[in-house]
Amino acid sequence: QQQVKQSPQSLIVQKGGIPIINCAYENTAFDYFPWYQQFPGKGPALLIAIRPDVSEKKEGRFTISFNKSAKQFSLHIMDSQPGDSATYFCAASRDTDKLIFGTGTRLQVFP
Template sequence: QQQVKQSPQSLIVQKGGISIINCAYENTAFDYFPWYQQFPGKGPALLIAIRPDVSEKKEGRFTISFNKSAKQFSLHIMDSQPGDSATYFCAATHPRNQFYFGTGTSLTVIP
């Protein structure tokens, strides 16, 4: 059973556009929701994370929006750049537990 569902599987965005990736979860015990960015041949790198006591967190061009009642969270990449082209994974966890990952979104930003 997929604990975290991620969409879309792939995304193509023009340079300067907004990239939006969505995730949904079922387990209300989850209390930490990170996003990871992975380039080919590299390990996933922590990008930004949120806890459910806030509805939004912004770091530079990256924003997480969190909807606790809908059990959904999303990553928004503003002013997308070709260097943002990578695979993005959402995840969820709760204390003393593994991380449950989404299936990943391959983002391509066209110059």
């Protein structure tokens, strides 16, 4: 019940495409859902986050869609660029406790 399932494991798109990464959770007590971007050899960087009372949130080219009834949320990257090539992690937490991470999606954006 503590797991967060993330798919796909890897994703290849061309520049300008819209990669979509999906996550699903079981624990309905989770109240915070962030996405992190990690480049090789670096720590994860917070990209965007959402709470369950909102169905969509946009920050720049990044959008989170949240479906509370289905217990799913996804990250969309608009107009993807080669510089977006990184590993993306979804996560969930409850009451500012530990983050439970998905297994990660390696995104490659080709010119």
